[in-house]
Amino acid sequence: MNRATRFSLALLALAGAAGVAAWVMTAPATLDAAELATLPQGDAERGERVFWASGCASCHAREGATGDDMLELAGGLELETDFGTFVAPNISMHPTDGIGDWSAADLANAMLRGVSPDGRHYYPAFPYASYARMEMGDVADLYAFMRTLPEVEGRASGNALAFPYTIRRGVGLWKAMHLDEGPVLALPDEDDTVARGQYLVEGPGHCGECHTPRDFTGGLDTSRWLAGGPSMEGPGRIPNITPSADGIGSWSEFEIAAYLESGFTPDFDSAGGRMAAVIRNLARLPEEDRQAIAAYLKAIPAQP
Amino acid sequence: MIGAEIETRMETFMRIALLAATTLVLTMSAAGADIIEERQAIMKERGDIMRVLGPIAQGQQPFDADTVLAALERMNENALGDSIMDYFPEGTETGGDTRATPAVWEDSEAFVEIETTYSANIQAAVDAAPGDLDEFRAAFGPIAAQCGACHERFRTQQ
Known part of the structure; x- marks a missing residue:
C-alpha cells in the first residue's frame, strides 16, 4: 500500500466515522x-x-x-x-x-x-x-x-x-x-394563575409556534418570545402579543380573556385567518384557563 | 382628395374609439374603486354597531332593550344576505386596499352562505326583540359567530 492509498483509506474511515456519528446523533429518541x-x-x-x-x-x-x-x-x-x-x-x-x-x-x-x-x-x-x-x-x-x-x-x-x-x-x-x-421564560414570583397561563401558552397551547419569529434553522427565536413576525404561510404578519405598544399592551386582562373566548378585539374587530379556529378551541376551556393565559401575557417581557 | 377625406375620417374615428376606450377603462376602474370603498364602508358600519352590542353582551355596559333593538335593526339594514356578491364583482379582486382573499371568488358559494346565515340570524334577533340580557346573548351569539367564520377564509391577514 502506498502513501496515497493509505491517506485515501484514512480519509474514507474518517468520513465513515463522521457519518456514523451523524447517524447516531440524529436517531429518533x-x-x-x-x-x-x-x-x-x-x-x-x-x-x-x-x-x-x-x-x-x-x-x-x-x-x-x-x-x-x-x-x-x-x-x-x-x-x-x-x-x-x-x-x-x-x-x-x-x-x-x-x-x-x-x-x-x-x-x-x-x-x-x-x-x-x-x-x-x-x-x-x-x-x-x-x-x-x-x-x-x-x-x-x-x-x-x-x-x-x-x-x-x-x-x-x-x-x-x-x-x-x-x-x-x-x-x-x-x-x-x-x-x-424546560420552560421558555423564567418568571420569578409568579402566582398560580400566571404559572397555569405559562404552562398553557408555552406547552399545550403552543402559541409561540406562530407568534414567535423563527431563526434561519426554523427554530423559535426565544429572545423574541411572542413578538410576532412574518407568517410561515406566505403573506401577512402574525401579531405581537407581548405587553408592548406594538403588541397588546393596551389590552386589559379582561379584554384578552374575552378575545380568547369570542374572537373580538377591544375594538370589536373579529379574529380571522388561522386564529379563528384557535378561538373555537379556546372558547371550550373553562373561563379560569383563559384568564390564566391573559395573566401570563401581561406578565411576560414586552417586545418591540 | 377623397383619399385625404377618408384619412381624416379614419383619424376621427380612431380618436373617438380611443377616447371611448379610455373613458370606459377609467369609468370601470373608478367603479371598481368605488365599490371597494362601498363594501369597506359597510364593514366599518358593522364594526360601529358591534361596538354598541359587544360591550353589552360582555356585561361591560348595562342592557337596555331599546338600545339593543335599535342597534339590531341598524344591523339588519346593513346586512346584505344573498346579494353580497353585488359588492364583490369581478374586477375588484385587487385594488384599493381590499383585504378580500381570492377565496371570495373561488368559493363564492361558501362566502354567500355565511352572509346569508348572518343576515337570517339578525332577522331572527330583531323578531325576537330581546327583553333581557340572557335573551339578547342567546340571539347575539349566532350573529357574532359569523364574523370570525367569514374572516377566517375571506379576509387576508394584516
Whole structure:
C-alpha cells in the first residue's frame, strides 16, 4: 500500500466515522422506560380540557369545522411553507387510517418526543417542541379522551416537501438544536394563575409556534418570545402579543380573556385567518384557563 | 382628395374609439374603486354597531332593550344576505386596499352562505326583540359567530 492509498483509506474511515456519528446523533429518541412508567391511567373528562387547550382540532379537524365536527379528526389541512407543504394526518380513532391502534405510550412519544410508533421523526409542523413541556398526566388524560372520539375513514395525502427537507432523518439535527422541555421564560414570583397561563401558552397551547419569529434553522427565536413576525404561510404578519405598544399592551386582562373566548378585539374587530379556529378551541376551556393565559401575557417581557 | 377625406375620417374615428376606450377603462376602474370603498364602508358600519352590542353582551355596559333593538335593526339594514356578491364583482379582486382573499371568488358559494346565515340570524334577533340580557346573548351569539367564520377564509391577514 502506498502513501496515497493509505491517506485515501484514512480519509474514507474518517468520513465513515463522521457519518456514523451523524447517524447516531440524529436517531429518533423515544421516552425511556422509567419516563413511560410515570404515565398514569388517564381520565377522559379531564382529557377533554387538554384536547381544547392543545388545539388538536385546529389542524386535524376539517378546515372550518365548528361544533361537534371539531371532534372528527380526519386531517387534510395543508400548511404551505417555505419548506414545502405539510399535510395534517388523520388522527381519528380509525384503526388503520387514524391512530386507533396507538397505545398511551405511542401518544406520549409522538407529543413529547416527536417520534412515531414505528420509530421515525415527525416534522416539527406538528408542534411537539411545545408539547414537550406537557405533563405526563395531561397526555394520559388526552389519550383517554381521544379514545372516545369517532373513527373517520380516509387518509390525508402526504407532505410535499422540497429537498433537503425530504430527508426525515435531518429532523434529528433540528431536535438537537430546538427540542427543550424546560420552560421558555423564567418568571420569578409568579402566582398560580400566571404559572397555569405559562404552562398553557408555552406547552399545550403552543402559541409561540406562530407568534414567535423563527431563526434561519426554523427554530423559535426565544429572545423574541411572542413578538410576532412574518407568517410561515406566505403573506401577512402574525401579531405581537407581548405587553408592548406594538403588541397588546393596551389590552386589559379582561379584554384578552374575552378575545380568547369570542374572537373580538377591544375594538370589536373579529379574529380571522388561522386564529379563528384557535378561538373555537379556546372558547371550550373553562373561563379560569383563559384568564390564566391573559395573566401570563401581561406578565411576560414586552417586545418591540 | 377623397383619399385625404377618408384619412381624416379614419383619424376621427380612431380618436373617438380611443377616447371611448379610455373613458370606459377609467369609468370601470373608478367603479371598481368605488365599490371597494362601498363594501369597506359597510364593514366599518358593522364594526360601529358591534361596538354598541359587544360591550353589552360582555356585561361591560348595562342592557337596555331599546338600545339593543335599535342597534339590531341598524344591523339588519346593513346586512346584505344573498346579494353580497353585488359588492364583490369581478374586477375588484385587487385594488384599493381590499383585504378580500381570492377565496371570495373561488368559493363564492361558501362566502354567500355565511352572509346569508348572518343576515337570517339578525332577522331572527330583531323578531325576537330581546327583553333581557340572557335573551339578547342567546340571539347575539349566532350573529357574532359569523364574523370570525367569514374572516377566517375571506379576509387576508394584516
